[in-house]
Amino acid sequence: MNQKLDKVKQNVIKCTKCELAKTRTNSVPGKGDFKSDVIFVGEAPGKNEDKNGEPFVGVAGKKLSAALEEAGMSREKVYITNIVKCRPPKNRVPKTIERETCQDYLKQEIAIIKPKLICILGNTVFNSLLGGSEIMKFRGKIVQKDNQLYFLTIHPAATIYNQKLIEVLNEDIVKLFELIKELKNDKKITIDIEYSS
Numbered sequence: 001m002n003q004k005l006d007k008v009k010q011n012v013i014k015c016t017k018c019e020l021a022k023t024r025t026n027s028v029p030g031k032g033d034f035k036s037d038v039i040f041v042g043e044a045p046g047k048n049e050d051k052n053g054e055p056f057v058g059v060a061g062k063k064l065s066a067a068l069e070e071a072g073m074s075r076e077k078v079y080i081t082n083i084v085k086c087r088p089p090k091n092r093v094p095k096t097i098e099r100e101t102c103q104d105y106l107k108q109e110i111a112i113i114k115p116k117l118i119c120i121l122g123n124t125v126f127n128s129l130l131g132g133s134e135i136m137k138f139r140g141k142i143v144q145k146d147n148q149l150y151f152l153t154i155h156p157a158a159t160i161y162n163q164k165l166i167e168v169l170n171e172d173i174v175k176l177f178e179l180i181k182e183l184k185n186d187k188k189i190t191i192d193i194e195y196s197s
């Protein structure tokens with residue numbers, strides 16, 4: 001574990017900066033390889049994550065792991081986190097104030113890992129990080145904002161009740177790792193959308 005990232009993790013574990021600290025069982029810091037080329041960012045911990053203190057360990061996590069395997073990538077080689085690190089009661093969407101209060105932790109994770117791509121998982125994350133909406137319309141696309149590249153796809157939880165979306169997620173994750181390969185080989189990739197802040 002990288003020392004700076006461990007410090008972020010310890011701060012998340014003891015954090016009481018927002019209301020979610022009152023109802024959580026455990027905070028859920030990001031987890032994975034600090035040398036990863038990609039950070040996967042989900043919305044918030046769910047019931048299993050809250051119980052275990054680890055991100056994406058429930059059914060949605062299994063879907064993400066399966067998609068990674070499909071792309072020939074092991075979960076241990078990537079870094080996975082959420083925009084808020086504590087579970088919202090009854091899995092409601094995190095409030096704006098909670099997202100804003102928690103955002104420094106994600107910024108620190110990004111600054112330490114310096115990923116080639118940030119993979120946005122679902123609409124809430126799309127909205128929080130880029131102000132976007134309609135992830136189905138934009139999934140599979142590459143966004144550039146402030147010299148950082150983002151890749152858009154659906155949240156793995158969306159595939160639980162809609163089997164057709166498993167193919168969508170798998171297809172996107174395969175594309176994501178193809179893009180990373182191209183970036184590592186210094187190939188020029190096409191940016192679909194450019195944002196400026």
Ligand code: SF4
Pocket residue numbers: 012015016017018019020021027084085086098101102
């Ligand atoms: S959600 Fe984030 S800001 Fe709120 S208590 Fe948890 S770690 Fe702290």
